Amino acid sequence: xxxxxxxxxxxxxxxxxxxxxxxxxxxxxxxxxxxxxxxxxxxxxxxxxxxxxxxxxxxxxxxxxxxxxxxxxxxxxxxxxxxxxxxxxxxxxxxxxxxxxxxxxxxxxxxxxxxxxxxxxxxxxxxxxxxxxxxxxxxxxxxxxxxxxxxxxxxxxxxxxxxxxxxxxxxxxxxxxxxxxxxxxxxxxxxxxxxxxxxxxxxxxxxxxxxxxxxxxxxxxxxxxxxxxxxxxxxxxxxxxxxxxxxxxxxxxxxxxxxxxxxxxxxxxxxxxxxxxxxxxxxxxxxxxxxxxxx
Numbered sequence: 001x002x003x004x005x006x007x008x009x010x011x012x013x014x015x016x017x018x019x020x021x022x023x024x025x026x027x028x029x030x031x032x033x034x035x036x037x038x039x040x041x042x043x044x045x046x047x048x049x050x051x052x053x054x055x056x057x058x059x060x061x062x063x064x065x066x067x068x069x070x071x072x073x074x075x076x077x078x079x080x081x082x083x084x085x086x087x088x089x090x091x092x093x094x095x096x097x098x099x100x101x102x103x104x105x106x107x108x109x110x111x112x113x114x115x116x117x118x119x120x121x122x123x124x125x126x127x128x129x130x131x132x133x134x135x136x137x138x139x140x141x142x143x144x145x146x147x148x149x150x151x152x153x154x155x156x157x158x159x160x161x162x163x164x165x166x167x168x169x170x171x172x173x174x175x176x177x178x179x180x181x182x183x184x185x186x187x188x189x190x191x192x193x194x195x196x197x198x199x200x201x202x203x204x205x206x207x208x209x210x211x212x213x214x215x216x217x218x219x220x221x222x223x224x225x226x227x228x229x230x231x232x233x234x235x236x237x238x239x240x241x242x243x244x245x246x247x248x249x250x251x252x253x254x255x256x257x258x259x260x261x262x263x264x265x266x267x268x269x270x271x272x273x274x275x276x277x278x279x280x281x282x283x284x285x286x287x288x289x290x291x292x293x294x295x
Contacts, residue, residue: 048118051092052253053163055152056101058113059172059201062139063212068203069137071238072171076101079245081129086122088253096120097253098161099128105140107147107179116160143280144179145172145224146186149196153189166194167252171245173201174212175219175280183277186226195227199248201235213279223277231257 056076060069079085080099089097101114113135119125152168159166168189176182189196198220202212213219217234225232231251235244251257276282 047162048096049094049162049164050096050098050118051089051094051163052165052167052255053098053116053156053159053161054100054249054252055155055168056099056114057148057152057168057170058101058103059105059143059148059170059174060103060109060137060139061105061143061172061174062141063143063174064139064201066139068173068201068238069139071241072201073132073135073137075242075245077129077132078242079249080119080132081122081125082246084246085249085253086125088250089119089125092253093164098159098163100155101128101132102151102155103137104144104148104151106142107144109140110147110151111137116155118161142178142284143172143174143176145170145176146182146184147179148172149182149185149189149224150180153185153192153194156194157192165255168194168196169199169248169252170196170224171199171201173203173216175216175283176223176277177280177284181278182223186224190226193227195230196225197230197248197252198225198232199235199244200232201241203235203238213283218275219277219279222275229255229257233258 058072058076064072089095097119098116099114099119100112100116102110102112104110114128114131117124117128119128148170149168152170156166156168179185186196200216200220202214202216217232220232220234233244233248235241247258
């Protein structure tokens, strides 16, 4: 019902409809403004330069015991929030890094633990450390370093920041025994401009210890790492693990290599006698044929 001239009566049906439309329009405008703000914030965030985009790829194959998995998780958590690592971040050109972390085992198993996250302050690092400490994992069968490199490469291709350096950090306690050849995955990653560093865990104790090799550090040097300044830091005992991770992170954040030049090898260069980078695959094939295991 309206008065002459088409103006609505106070409290009439037309007034109610008009008010509802105004309310809807206001809500839509507010929603659009919020979305615009979020997109603008995301754009600003994506435009933020970082000293390094670092992918932490953590082995959770069954060759590691539950105790070793816990030590590994706590070691990474402690290292990321350590004052020396924070200091390395603060001393960078941009004073911030981007970090993501995932676990890997067979070619089909990857699980994100920490999504791409900026670390700029001690609190940022502590937040990431808390996520890692609270995570729980169960060991998975087989070891596909090539799958880990491939997944890490995908993450670096989609990194939402402007990174001066793109680094893959792989820890593992055995050679590749499943998926594509590790050297092929390494070469593709290096061609894409990524650096791969290694943390070979030369320890024993898990269910799949029969796949351990005594020269895992050499395997990582010859078959896994690659790119300018790539390096390996072996862990011979789990007591060394927290310090090894801490040292590795400081070097990667600062864009440096270990002080022992004799221990730094470019993966794409062959030193001395040829190395069999298919050793893991051959060990698995021999064991499968002997005990009729699954492929």
